[in-house]
Amino acid sequence: MELPRFSLDDAALLRDPYPAYRGLRAAGPLCRGGPAQWVVTRYDEVARLLKDRRLGRAFPVEFQEMSVGAGPAVDFLRRIVIDRDPPDHTRLRRLLTKALPPTTVRTLDGPIGDLVDELLTAAEERGSFDAVTDLAQPLPVLVMSTLLGIPHGDRAEVMRRSLDVAKAFAVFLPESERAAAHEGVRWLREYLRDLLRSRLAAPGDDLLSAIALSRDDEHRPLTEEEAVDNALFLYYAGFETTTNLIATGCHALLQHPAEQRRLRADRTLMPTAIEEFLRWDAPIHTTTRLTLEPVEVGGRTIRANRVVVLLLASANFDERQFPDPERLDLARRPNAHLSFGGGVHHCLGAMLARVEGAAVFGRLLDRPGHLEPAGEAEWRPSAAGFRFPYCAFRSIPVARTD
Structure with a gap:
């Protein structure tokens, strides 16, 4: 029987791919993608394959050049932790986790909440705010820039260049976008290399210093190339997932006012609410394996x-797997969603995303007034058409009413 085909470059899927997903699942757990490419659609099979060591992330250089074109982005992808398999992946992940341990991430909720209040106060003075441009985009960048010790005057340019680097993670990047991805990698590598060398000469208490000084069990440091590229990856990973979580979570609250009132009335639901936002519209819709x-x-x-x-x-x-999956339920239990992947490649930024999400939605609901749409949400056309790896929204206007 001929399998259905799913195309990641179908721009019609950008706004609402879920009906297409439903049809694919009904046809079976597997469908065809592009050349030599298979697409897995159902929960049990996806969950199993995320942990299956017969699938890896270290793609051949030919595949990466086909995806993004020859240039700096290719060897960047081949050097970062997410695209390495054990034992290289194990060593890199252990070193990066040492540099930013979970105990440190857990202490960030208060400082992150203060940043949220600053951003909201400045935005709401205008009478309404945009959940994307006033909150979802700037907050994770501020957090990662602070953690890495990026000087205030450089942060806007670093952010702009990082959005170009994000294009390198597309399954297939159109020719028109490739030069920007390579240039973004080249520029940020030079910038972070200079910053890293200054940290080696005079270490601080920031994440970049910790990466520069980290040692594995045999007391070996990261090479300069590994340190630079993985610091760049951490910066990107630290804002991309969280930006999408904040944007899609805000959109969900606006579209489901009863659930918004429920969460405002019972803050003990915050942990399950964050997990449901993650399930309801995954920050990143796909991951690939070889x-x-x-x-x-x-x-x-x-x-x-x-x-x-x-x-x-x-x-x-x-x-x-999920009873009534198309219903947003902020008290849903159990909720073993797969939005952070699984297995050895489970998302490095998962805990930080959860901490930031809880701070954002907590501070949003602390303020008086019900959140309502102040206009139509605007969707962002991505370079590859599909909702990966960019935030699906360009704008989500929000107003408060009594």
């Missing part, structure tokens, strides 16, 4: 050296 040996999915064998696209957002709506 088969290292043959793997069976849905009664078919996927040969070695094939690209497997795992549709995280589709898995999060699988009727076999």
Whole structure:
């Protein structure tokens, strides 16, 4: 039987891909993608493959050049922790986790909440605010810039260049976008290399100093290239997921006023609310793997050296796993969504995203007034058409009413 086909460059999927996901799941757990590419749609299969060591993340250089074109972005992708397999991945992840341990992340809720209040106060003086441009975009950048010790005067340019670097993570980047991705990597590498060398000469208490001084179990440091590229990756990972979580969470509250009132009345729901925002519209809809040996999915064998696209957002709506999945339920339990991936490549920024999300929605609801749409949300056309790896929203106007 011929399998359905799913195209990541279908611009029609940008605003609402969930009906398409539903149709794919109904047809089976597997469908065709591009050349030598398979797409997995159902929860059980996606969850299993995320942990299957027969699939890796270290793609051949030829695949990455096909995706983004030859240039600096390719060796950047080949050096960062997310695109390395054990034992290289294990070493890099351990060093990066040492530099930013969970105990440090847990202490950030108060300072992050203060930043949220500053941003909201400045924005709401105008009578309304934009959940994307006034909050979802600037807050995670401020947090990561502070953690890395990026000087205030440089932060706007670093952010702008990082948005270009984000393009390198697309499954396929159009020719018109490739030069910007490579230039973004080149510029930020030079910038972070200079900053890293200054930290080695005079360490501070920031994350970049910790990365520069970190040592593995055999007391070996990261090479300069590893330190620079993985610091850049941490900066990107630290704002991309959280930006999307804040934007999609705000949009969900605006579209579901009863759930907004429920959360305002019962703040003990905040932890489950954050998880439901993550499930309801995953910050990143897909993740990719490379088969290292043959793997069976849905009664078919996927040969070695094939690209497997795992549709995280589709898995999060699988009727076999989540009762009434198309209903936003801020008290949903259990909620084993797959928005942060799984296995050895579980998202490095997951805890930080949760801490920032709780601070944002807590401070938003601390203020008087019900949040309502102040206009139509504006969707952002991505370079690849699909909702990866960019925030799906360009603007979400918000007003408060009594």
